[in-house]
Amino acid sequence: MTDQAFEQLLLRFTAAAEAGDGQAFAACFTPDGIYHDYIYGDHQGRADIAHMLVNLFRRDAGPDYRWEMRDPVCNGRIGYAWSLSSFTSQVPEFAGRSVVIDGMSRFGLRDGLICDYSESVNGGVAMAQLGVAAPRIEKVLQRWAKQLRERPAVQAYLQRPKGRRPGPAP
Numbered sequence: 001m002t003d004q005a006f007e008q009l010l011l012r013f014t015a016a017a018e019a020g021d022g023q024a025f026a027a028c029f030t031p032d033g034i035y036h037d038y039i040y041g042d043h044q045g046r047a048d049i050a051h052m053l054v055n056l057f058r059r060d061a062g063p064d065y066r067w068e069m070r071d072p073v074c075n076g077r078i079g080y081a082w083s084l085s086s087f088t089s090q091v092p093e094f095a096g097r098s099v100v101i102d103g104m105s106r107f108g109l110r111d112g113l114i115c116d117y118s119e120s121v122n123g124g125v126a127m128a129q130l131g132v133a134a135p136r137i138e139k140v141l142q143r144w145a146k147q148l149r150e151r152p153a154v155q156a157y158l159q160r161p162k163g164r165r166p167g168p169a170p
Contacts, residue, residue, distance in 0.1 A: 001109050006074035009107075009114070010081060014067045020058040022050030029114045036118040038144065061087035069105065079107040083119070094130040101126050 001009075009028060016024035026046035029035070034044045035052060043052040058065065069081035086100040101121055108116030123144065127137045148154055156166065 001074055001076050001079070001112055003072070003074050005112060006079045006107075006109070007072055009112070010069040010072055010079075013114070014069055017053060017057075017067050018065055020054060020063070020065075022054040025053045026050040029117070030110055033113065033115050034117065036116075038119065038121055038123055060089065060091050062090040064088050074107075074109070077109050079109055081105050081107075089130055091130075094132075097130050099126050099129045 013025065013028045016022075016028065026049040029046055029049055031046060032044065033046070033049065034042055035049045036042050037052065037057070040052055040056045043049045065085070065087040067083060067085040069083050072079060072081040074080075081104075083103050083105050084100065085103075086098070089095055089097045089099060103119045103121035105117065105119045107114050124137060124141055127140065132140075149158075160166065
């Protein structure tokens, strides 16, 4: 995938997310693609990814959701972009609270589409903007820390001696 094709894919991806168009969003993924969401978990396949966007993500983020990918880079099989997103919470407990988030998105690419999506976002910043109570934030951050440490790539990293480098990422 060229840099220009990657940028076009990111424009389709974010436009579909902003529009709440699950089918268009899922069409940015390979049929077996995976979306790893730090709030809603892993979703695999176009139907599940479309469901996640429409019935979970947009349900909670609402109609004013915005998402921009900036400074994209791509080597043909992996792409990265810094992102900014914002929304007004629709979650009853936090309804009406405005949130802005920045993060880094990683796109595994195959056949001109996304086969594996993940992001690194400081969810603590989002929770603070929502007004989540500190004990609850701590509980969530502890769960996320556990999930991070359980990932196969993290386990391999922790077991590898310092100075030894892995091969190319899949």
